[in-house]
Amino acid sequence: MRFVIKHEIKGRLRVHILQSRMSFAQADTLQYYLDGQSNIVSAKIQERTLDVTVVYTGSREEALKTLENFTYQGTEVPENYLANSGREMNREYKDQLINKVVMHYGIRLFLPMDIRSVITTVKSFKYLWHGVKTLAKGKIEVPVLDATAIGVSVLRGDYNTAASVMFLLGIGEILEEWTHKKSVGDLARSMSLNIDKVWVVSDGQEILVPSTSIKPGDLVRIHMGNVIPFDGTVTDGEGMVNQASLTGESVPVRKIPGGTVYAGTVVEEGELTICVKENGGSSKYEKIMTMIEESEKLKSSLEGKAEHLADKLVPYTFLGTGLVWMFTRNVTKALSVLMVDFSCALKLSMPLAVLSAIREASTYEITVKGGKYLEAMADATTIVFDKTGTLTKAQPTVADVVSFNGQPAEELLRIAACLEEHFPHSMAKAVVREAARKELVHEELHTKVEYIVAHGISSTLNGKKIIIGSYHFVFEDEQAQIPEGRQELFDQLSEEYSRLYMAIDGKLAAVIYIEDPLREEAAEVIRQLKGLGIGKVVMMTGDSDRIAKSIARIVGVDEYYSEVLPEDKAKFVEQEKQAGHKVIMIGDGINDSPALSAADVGIAISEGAQIAREIADVTIGADNLQEVATLKELSNALMERIHKNYRMIVGINTGLIILGVAGIIPPTTSALLHNTSTLWISTKSMKNLLDREEA
Incomplete structure (x- = not known):
């Protein structure tokens, strides 16, 4: 990729890509590539300006080399990633917001009053129709209040007030819709195993094919270290499957022909051929995802709460308008109540407060x-x-080594690590890591290590047979014995840990405690x-x-x-x-x-x-x-902000109503101050809730 450096500080680069334009798919491809690089901490791509900002670790030269090595053709991106990136949707809503602001103030600044009045009147029909439909359902809610305020303003010739009310309502609608779609989009982006291709067994040959082409009954081979992509039954092979994600077990489970495997688990060692029970769209794994995606779970109750409160206040607003007119017979004073509705601030500040909190949460991962x-x-x-x-x-570690043959615990751990390093299962890795941590070096003095799947390992060292594994393998299969005089020590072994048993020449030599560290x-x-x-x-x-x-x-x-x-x-x-x-x-x-x-x-x-x-x-x-704890603190702070916003909205608007009824300010000034306070409260709602250092 060709680019020029526009700005840089230590650990951060901003470059401009040398190409005529960038599509959303190209931006997502570059994003996927950079997110997958170990030396790139974060990357932000502006497809409109062709600018890329990266935060990196390591040397500047390595970061530049990473950017230079990128090609669109050489980067394979999962289809789900491109389909659900959300980049195009975010651009669409940003453009909608910008266009609405530009159009509103452009019309106000550059068009004569006669044309503005026609435009405002035409736009008002939408809100008047919503108000009529709400009344037809026998409800007096916010759409009725919006329609009344806008309609009365138009009838009185106060087109600026009507336009301002519609502008704020439109901004609130865009933000509300964006919040919901973004939430659904975030869920969709996470809803995939991202396994594009699998090995199908056909006529004794392994063929790499797209996972989407797999049908029930197909034979799929999963090699060691790979995720099992489908529910199925083992037809060939033998292996240890890490099912910690499925059952909570920290120890891998042995799978042989006839056994059942599930999507999302991992073949930790060995190799399995499975007959696919259900394809990706209908497996147990995918069914749960589909169920959640189709639910109404993501509907924001916070926005609903704001709308509900606004709806509850509508009859009181109308009642106040009627009472003022009844006692004063002054239409201007009555309209001062109507012009100051509570719904604008509630509808606009609420999505902004929620979006701000979600954004702030993302800064804490x-x-x-x-x-x-x-x-x-x-x-x-x-x-x-x-x-x-x-x-x-969920990463087993060695808690202790109990010696049963008189040899030092470290020497027994060294022998165990010498054998266990040949195998990739999690408990073997724990033994090898502990030996490395204690700097217990060893020479390869043993003969070939034989591995018995789901049981243990066997080898010979200095002419002595050594076995390591489970209780069943060491004591029942291999008939190892507890050394004389050591039965009491064996009976007193701690029950808090999992155990690996090691026997030398048929005698228990050590018990290795394995723990899942807290x-x-x-x-x-x-x-x-x-x-x-x-x-x-x-x-x-x-x-x-x-x-x-x-x-x-x-x-x-x-x-x-x-x-x-x-x-x-x-x-x-x-x-x-x-x-x-x-x-x-x-x-x-x-x-x-x-x-x-x-x-x-x-x-x-x-x-x-x-x-x-x-x-x-x-x-x-x-x-x-x-x-x-940070999330709980953030959530508490958000609710405090929301309640504070409620109090401010009610307090300010009530004050404006009182000033209007008293004749101190006219309806147009009430509307202006109402709109100004709405924007002020909304701006405050966008500030961070927590002090980052304290959090």
């Missing part, structure tokens, strides 16, 4: 899919945490959440009671439930809601998806299962649970 969830977050009193991958890091910030975050208004903190997990009890005690939850099924989590959430509580559910796995969907606010960890992120209403970064 929090993605919120609609204003409704910020309100629910503020009102929530119960929060439910999944354990694996949420309160813990997030360091978990206890502090729970404490903060309680201080922010959460009354009950619950932990639910599919793990054993001994592990769950230990974690619950350390982090300070109020209740915990162990060995639960996905439906148990969802049932608990429903019970809490029926008891009158607003419920937050935080999880990272497919097993959490029913509860995430059932909760008032479902929060997913960004590095968790794809389905969890799709179902969730909010996604937070994986590095720190602190973002949950």
